[in-house]
Amino acid sequence: MASVGGNFYSVPDATRRRVVEVHTLAEEVRIFEDGALIATHPILEGRHQRHVELGHRNIHVHKRRQRRGNDEVVLHGSGDRVALRPLAFYDAVARMMAKEQRP
Template structure:
């Protein structure tokens, strides 16, 4: 996968994904690629994820990330870890208790992984992220912007500058429009109403004045 291995040269030296290397460096580990199409090694890595996907996620629905974490913790302590492992024949909790003293402690600061993706701005000035829509300012020039999807916040960038920040919406097909992103329409000045009197030249009124003056003489 390109998320792990970028390539391999003729000497067999593997180039790993820089984001993966940064993650492993944070936790004091190094990557080791499995040989392609070798089920003996790849299966050991992939099988636990298949077990979690089928036994925990299948036929369940969740309200939000906190609900997932709480129910996963209960499933792990009540179902997954007390079971007898089909391959080793041992109780998972007991095997983990033996391994625990040999494991390295986690770093004091958690790893901060921020994934930036490109998203297209709609004609309504909205950006779609995980099935929901978030507004960008009317002054946004580009039609493609960068989006960072954090745990509790959506950040939108244009040319590296932050132009919008929204709390993450729960569910799907929801919209959030920041009022500051929309231009206010200035009130229109009232159009003067016509009085019905036609406009005439100054010469016309001068002639009318002379006639009135002549008619007033004795």
């Protein structure tokens, strides 16, 4: 998110840089990365508001989440799939990684 005038405007998840160039015009905010336009947003009135463009955040498309019979979930319509795993799996992975990093 880019903070402009007390409000937050989304940038695509694929944005590589933490510092972007922002142009504030009369009716819109334009956000550039390396000179390329990566996002445009309408100006938000007030403060502490957020504007998220569709496609900038995968977390905002969870309403289209579909469950498949083979323990996979389609996160959004692009066909990306992940296996469903219990949290205990990730706990075990973290414990193994912690042991490997000790001298």
